Amino acid sequence: MYSLKYQLLFSSVIAVIGGVIAAFYFSVSILLTMLIVILSVGVSYSILILFVYRPIQRYHAVIQSQSEKEPIQRVMIESSDEFLHLSDVLNTMLESFRKDIIRMKKLESVRTEFLANVSHELRTPIFTTQGLIETLLNGAIDDKKVNREFLRKALVNTERLNTLLGELIDISLIESGELKLRFRFFDVISFLKDTVNEMQTAAEQRKITLRLDGDTSQPIDVYGDKDRLRQVLVNLINNAVKYSEPKNSVTVTYNNQRDFVEISVRDTGIGIAPQHLPRIFERFYRVDRDRSREVGGTGLGLAIAKHIVEAHEAEFKVVSEVGVGSTFTFWIHKQP
Numbered sequence: 001m002y003s004l005k006y007q008l009l010f011s012s013v014i015a016v017i018g019g020v021i022a023a024f025y026f027s028v029s030i031l032l033t034m035l036i037v038i039l040s041v042g043v044s045y046s047i048l049i050l051f052v053y054r055p056i057q058r059y060h061a062v063i064q065s066q067s068e069k070e071p072i073q074r075v076m077i078e079s080s081d082e083f084l085h086l087s088d089v090l091n092t093m094l095e096s097f098r099k100d101i102i103r104m105k106k107l108e109s110v111r112t113e114f115l116a117n118v119s120h121e122l123r124t125p126i127f128t129t130q131g132l133i134e135t136l137l138n139g140a141i142d143d144k145k146v147n148r149e150f151l152r153k154a155l156v157n158t159e160r161l162n163t164l165l166g167e168l169i170d171i172s173l174i175e176s177g178e179l180k181l182r183f184r185f186f187d188v189i190s191f192l193k194d195t196v197n198e199m200q201t202a203a204e205q206r207k208i209t210l211r212l213d214g215d216t217s218q219p220i221d222v223y224g225d226k227d228r229l230r231q232v233l234v235n236l237i238n239n240a241v242k243y244s245e246p247k248n249s250v251t252v253t254y255n256n257q258r259d260f261v262e263i264s265v266r267d268t269g270i271g272i273a274p275q276h277l278p279r280i281f282e283r284f285y286r287v288d289r290d291r292s293r294e295v296g297g298t299g300l301g302l303a304i305a306k307h308i309v310e311a312h313e314a315e316f317k318v319v320s321e322v323g324v325g326s327t328f329t330f331w332i333h334k335q336p
């Protein structure tokens with residue numbers, strides 16, 4: 001295949017030869033015919049070079065620069081309607097190409113960061129358990145003062161591993177869109193009573209008072225996936241308990257609106273500083289990593305809760321002050 005420029009040149013030469021043959025055949029002055037043919041061929045050649053060949057070369061340069069990973073350029077050739085249209089189409093393509101590249105780069109870095117976090121989180125309980133078992137095998141098993149304590153710590157770490165894996169499975173199901181929610185009508189009042197009751201032992205263990213406020217005599221129907229919403233509420237109560245000091249209190253309240261029921265979990269705990277608030281729903285984000293680990297946190301609870309609440313077409317509202325406490329609020333709709 002030859003360049004368009006040479007193909008044009010070749011057609012011009014053919015035209016000149018044709019002109020000469022025609023001049024002979026019709027016995028017209030050969031000089032005049034040659035002049036007319038060369039003039040018209042020259043004009044057409046220049047027009048084609050200027051309005052067809054050059055624009056194509058510009059398209060070519062722009063497209064090539066995209067593949068060479070240079071910043072994406074736009075191209076606008078207005079020499080004819082066809083090129084104007086082609087420029088529009090090409091620019092739209094380049095724009096979506098640019099968006100795809102940005103999305104892919106972002107996904108790639110999110111994936112890398114996620115993998116690094118997961119390996120780090122898994123490594124801690126595995127190494128701790130390994131160390132405890134090694135110490136026991138090296139003789140500590142016969143030391144009555146520490147053997148049971150080491151075994152208990154190993155158990156706590158395997159439990160942490162189990163929680164972490166469960167939450168990792170949840171988050172991957174949610175983010176891949178494979179988690180199917182089972183929406184049903186249910187009574188939110190008995191849901192609140194049951195969940196608060198379930199969490200009493202955990203609160204008592206940390207000497208925290210946990211109670212449900214408000215009138216609980218009348219049922220109120222809401223529409224949602226009860227099990228997943230329980231997971232959200234358990235996480236909020238768990239956090240409220242975990243990030244409070246003994247003798248603090250945790251109160252669950254509800255606010256019955258016309259179309260939805262708002263649920264709040266309020267604590268009088270350590271609170272969250274304003275600069276951390278926008279990030280606490282991110283995977284693995286913790287305000288105080290050591291404290292979270294110490295109380296068995298994985299850094300995934302709120303990320304999962306946020307996904308579940310958003311799947312119910314609702315959101316979280318958080319109000320918090322360091323040393324005063326935090327209130328987490330979400331709502332459940334009454335109708336589909």
Ligand code: ADP
Nearest residue numbers: 239240243280286287292297298299300301302
């Ligand atoms: P974790 O498993 O670490 O508790 P979460 O995703 O549930 O992870 O919460 C993320 C972070 O938000 C926690 O590590 C903690 O720093 C902060 N946080 C969540 N709830 C509260 C709360 N009620 N009071 C203070 N800090 C909180």
